Amino acid sequence: MLRYESLILAHPNITSDDELKLQEYFKQLATNAKGEFISFDKWGKYTLAFPVNKQDYGVYFLIRYEIPSSVVVSTLKDLDLFFKIKFNEVVMRYVNRRLDANVSLEYQKPEPLGSMTRNVVYDENKEDMADDSDDNERD
């Protein structure tokens, strides 16, 4: 059995139905290949490092599964066709990578790039607080 992971960059306006379809597809893929479905993680909405398909944001999914070595080529081909033909509009980019079976499944989620500068929300209360503190200092 070989352990694989797929990181998918999906359209920011992906619906919950499409997410379920994705998850079910990967479960089916693993079961059809007589493998094992390990995990399906949704990272959430991220600011992309550069626009992809004219989109500044994207939703990442990390999916892990195990498949026997004899059917690796055919299953990865199926996956490729699925992303390019059926889920063409939803999946913008993807990466398939083989993992070491001995290494633990822990990983570090990346921080969204530029989220601190872009997602600044104007808070009136904070502004008022700042003004008050300035006044107190003057007094």
Place this chain on the structure above:
Amino acid sequence: MSRLKLKVSSRLLRKKKVRKKAFTGSKTCRFCASREQERSLDYKNTNLLKGFITERGKILPSRVSGNCSFHQRELSREIKVARAIALLPFCPLHR
């Protein structure tokens, strides 16, 4: 001849020494040094990878970062994968 040669060479030597000092520090491959760092070398770990690219998004050479050739190759592979999935930029201004 010998005196002339001595004069020139002493001046050059001083310059060379200064240059050598500037380039040679105690650089070691941090991935060889610790097992944990080696495990954390992954295309998803952008916090680590960001430390090995310049402001312009270029991959730092091993003579600057101090990585061994094996880990430099691995690192550059991971950075390229992270770029492909839009976790890291190719260049600073994409717009």
